[in-house]
Amino acid sequence: MEPTVTPASATTDPAAGPRALAHPALAEIRIEGVLHALADPVRLRIVRQLADTTDHLACSTFDLPVSKSTTTHHFRVLRESGVIHQTYRGTAKVSGLRTEDLDALFPGLLATVLAASDRQAERLAAGLPTPG
């Protein structure tokens, strides 16, 4: 079963114009959707890179091993689940983590997932034995 994603039309402010991007309101963000968004290696890589800065980053900043259309898909999943905020800066779409929103809803979740992901990346890179 896939987590329910709020339709784009429900949360876009019409006054923001046709180029505005749909984001779930705080009350619409669900733990299942956030976990689903984080459960992909490419999306987790995007989130880890965004976590290293307070700035919004253009999609072109990310060097990802997937096509441009797949990249766009991954950013949309992250935005529609409430993990990232996206906006236009000129002609470029820029993205930032919704850290405060996620921390308000699910305290510690994002930090714990990022730490787990970092540990795994270090372990795999070093070929270290697993604990236990």
Place this chain on the structure above:
Amino acid sequence: MEPTVTPASATTDPAAGPRALAHPALAEIRIEGVLHALADPVRLRIVRQLADTTDHLACSTFDLPVSKSTTTHHFRVLRESGVIHQTYRGTAKVSGLRTEDLDALFPGLLATVLAASDRQAERLAAGLPTPG
């Protein structure tokens, strides 16, 4: 992109006989697979129920709003991702959380996800306003 799941044949001990169930070894458990397993409302419900006991529970213990075959699928996803351990007790399959393994690999992850899930369930049940 779906997380890679270790094929059943790779991790089953042949000496354990044909009824043994495949489980990933500790070194094979991946954060992406664990998050994917937890990103479903039914599977999260199973995990929350298992977290309330140290005992292994039979699949029939769970009152889930899905068919028996879907239930079996959800338990398999949880087992193949490394979230639960399953074994036969007589003719019944029983399941328990791999809490120690998950805590060794990803400290705090399971507890944080369970707490986030509990908070959301309480908020939705009470119709409480969201924070912020």
